[in-house]
Amino acid sequence: MKYLDEFRDPKVARRILSEIRSLVTRPWVIMEICGGQTHSIIKNGIDQLLPKEVELVHGPGCPVCVTPLELIDRALAIAARPNVIFTSFGDMLRVPGSHKDLFMARSEGADVRTVYSPLEALKLAREHPEKEVVFFAVGFETTAPGNAMAVFQAKKEGLKNFSLLVSHVLVPPAMEALLGSPQNRVQAYLAAGHVCTVMGWEEYEPIAEKFHVPIVPTGFEPVDILEGILQVLKQLESGEAKVENQYLRAVKREGNPTARKILSEVFEITDRKWRGIGEIPKSGYRLREAYAAHDAEKKFAVGDLETEESELCKSGIILQGLLKPNQCPAFGAECTPQTPLGATMVSSEGACAAYYKYQRLTEKD
């Protein structure tokens, strides 16, 4: 199949691996940002095929994992209102709040529905003018344009019963925050390919320069990831630190101008809290004042909520690349996909879920 098989070709993968082996002279730590890349790495055993000097650590690029507990509790409080249809992508239903998840709220009678796009939630708002339809808008720059479009359309149609509970986060400020941490181990990034299809890679150039780290926007197939690793290793070994695009078939320097236009029409940048990591300045989107009528946080004043994280869960440290899922004492014991203690075990993009699914129980020798 054109555009797929060639990026899974074992011969090409072996050639890149042998180039990597002959290139590496000392230890390096590379972080892949995106949970989709983490799954591909673990599924294909890429981390285990690399020379022992090259360590891959997993980044915070799982939208469900970094959605703050407060917002999940707020979602639960809104969903419990009698006139509300609360909509969400499937993964969000199972992410534990302080005391329960949205799936449990549904079993207790809340009208919580899984949708596959925000436009589906918009359709529900048209069909149910007597109800308030709320869409839980989580995700990075990848999903934000679709959510922006939904609220833009709702305003245009005068649909007053449609609102977003916004929890959008932005990747570059998180990359900066990790690099600026005293505990940082990351020496190079594989940037999230999907995010870069929207935003391009211009905004990574000041980060590469400031922290002297190579950054390579990378795709999701095994050959993409190996090529991305080779590109950052070439830079690391030669002392370079620049942005180089591996994902040429999808990513342009300026990204997608149409998507960026709707983002800046509907959203403005704000400080955001990341679950397990804490507040990162200017790392999220909120609705602009012109769209305040569609802002669920303003529409449903649910007040300050007391949150309670599991004491056992280490997902915040995992999302910062400081621990691997199989090093968490609860992994596979108290915490499994059936009994998740943290969002990283629930989400289909979560690092803990990847390790569990592909039985990555021990570190490479």
Ligand code: SF4
């Ligand atoms: S294995 Fe479970 S408890 Fe441990 S960090 Fe992952 S989600 Fe949290």
